[in-house]
Amino acid sequence: MDLSITVNGIKFPNPFLLGSGPPGTNARVLAKSFDAGWGGAVAKTISLESSKVVNVVPRYGKLRSRSNSEVIGFENIELISDRPIEVWLEEFRQVKKEYPKNVLIASIMEEYNKERWQELTRRVEDTGVDAFELNFSCPHGMTERKMGSEMGEHPDLTEEVTSWVTEVATIPVWAKMTPNITNIKEPSLAAVRGGASGISAINTILSVIGVNLDTLRPMPTVEGHTVPGGYSSQAVRPIALRMVSQLALALPKEVSLSGIGGIENSHDAIEFMLLGASTVQICTGVMLQGVKMVDELREGLAKFMTDKAFNSSQEIVGKSLPYFSTHMDLVKKMKEAKRHKAGEAARDNEWAQKDITEKTAELTSN
Numbered sequence: 030m031d032l033s034i035t036v037n038g039i040k041f042p043n044p045f046l047l048g049s050g051p052p053g054t055n056a057r058v059l060a061k062s063f064d065a066g067w068g069g070a071v072a073k074t075i076s077l078e079s080s081k082v083v084n085v086v087p088r089y090g091k092l093r094s095r096s097n098s099e100v101i102g103f104e105n106i107e108l109i110s111d112r113p114i115e116v117w118l119e120e121f122r123q124v125k126k127e128y129p130k131n132v133l134i135a136s137i138m139e140e141y142n143k144e145r146w147q148e149l150t151r152r153v154e155d156t157g158v159d160a161f162e163l164n165f166s167c168p169h170g171m172t173e174r175k176m177g178s179e180m181g182e183h184p185d186l187t188e189e190v191t192s193w194v195t196e197v198a199t200i201p202v203w204a205k206m207t208p209n210i211t212n213i214k215e216p217s218l219a220a221v222r223g224g225a226s227g228i229s230a231i232n233t234i235l236s237v238i239g240v241n242l243d244t245l246r247p248m249p250t251v252e253g254h255t256v257p258g259g260y261s262s263q264a265v266r267p268i269a270l271r272m273v274s275q276l277a278l279a280l281p282k283e284v285s286l287s288g289i290g291g292i293e294n295s296h297d298a299i300e301f302m303l304l305g306a307s308t309v310q311i312c313t314g315v316m317l318q319g320v321k322m323v324d325e326l327r328e329g330l331a332k333f334m335t336d337k338a339f340n341s342s343q344e345i346v347g348k349s350l351p352y353f354s355t356h357m358d359l360v361k362k363m364k365e366a367k368r369h370k371a372g373e374a375a376r377d378n379e380w381a382q383k384d385i386t387e388k389t390a391e392l393t394s395n
């Protein structure tokens with residue numbers, strides 16, 4: 030089945046992209062993912078001076094289910110790529126030459142300096158990549174150099190820096206937004222004012238994964254100490270879905286959305302598409318399951334399209350958005366449907382009569 034989708038004039042063989050991070054850390058893994066069937070990839074974020082990027086070990090931490098060992102949350106304190114720009118430029122050229130039909134998106138980040146952003150943009154575009162993703166959202170490490178989410182948390186900076194890039198770029202520019210902000214619509218709209226044709230959301234959520242009760246040290250522990258890091262994996266998905274839906278309802282129609290956050294299978298990916306994402310990105314899911322997970326993503330999407338009689342991936346995008354409303358409207362609709370019994374169920378005395386877990390189950394939809 031044809032799963033392709035055209036976004037900002039670029040044809041993606043399918044909507045599934047590697048999210049920026051370890052899955053897209055060099056040409057070899059990018060090639061492996063395209064061989065496996067991914068429609069595209071956002072490579073690991075790069076900057077002009079890799080020598081300033083020094084990673085620590087360990088830099089990951091997992092939150093596991095209490096009932097089995099399944100990973101439900103994942104923290105990282107990893108920085109952007111520590112590989113030299115010259116190596117990356119050569120690898121972008123090579124990957125684009127070998128995989129002309131797969132979409133290669135370069136994730137870039139720089140300091141607050143127009144010349145540096147524009148130099149990086151020009152040099153990277155020259156390699157033939159299909160689009161840019163501006164990393165305004167890495168919440169740790171880079172922020173100490175006023176990069177990443179230090180920009181995405183300030184709409185004025187987001188707009189200005191995006192406009193520096195769009196002034197020289199001739200390919201589509203997406204801005205990747207941080208969820209560590211009260212209203213993600215503000216910096217996203219600022220990026221659009223700066224010329225972005227797409228928004229990617231979300232990057233990781235600031236977190237502390239846990240504390241070791243033997244050593245009393247917070248984790249991940251590097252020489253006895255830590256810093257708060259970025260939270261990802263399935264635990265963040267509901268927050269990402271909420272933010273993507275808010276963006277889909279607020280952004281101009283021509284601005285594309287790439288949904289990210291806790292996607293682990295086709296079911297999760299389709300949820301993001303129904304809420305307005307025309308492509309989806311997966312990072313932690315690939316780190317935990319490997320690139321072959323794309324088989325299930327493609328099969329699951331094809332089956333969903335057949336079952337629900339969708340003729341193209343595009344038709345799914347935003348299909349569930351009309352079902353968001355206001356709480357007042359829900360109350361009105363409920364009354365109109367004469368569901369007085371359900372309404373009365375909220376009465377205090379019923380809570381008192383029943384066990385609270387029973388009452389919670391009664392009021393839950395799934």
Ligand SMILES: Cc1cc2nc3c(=O)[nH]c(=O)nc-3n(C[C@H](O)[C@H](O)[C@H](O)COP(=O)(O)O)c2cc1C
Binds near residue numbers: 164231232314
């Ligand atoms: C180890 C790790 C490294 C990451 N590095 C980057 C990065 O270099 N640039 C970037 O934009 N996002 C980076 N991210 C964020 C992911 O691309 C993604 O936005 C986030 O993890 C949520 O999606 P997920 O739950 O599918 O991982 C990284 C995430 C992880 C777990």
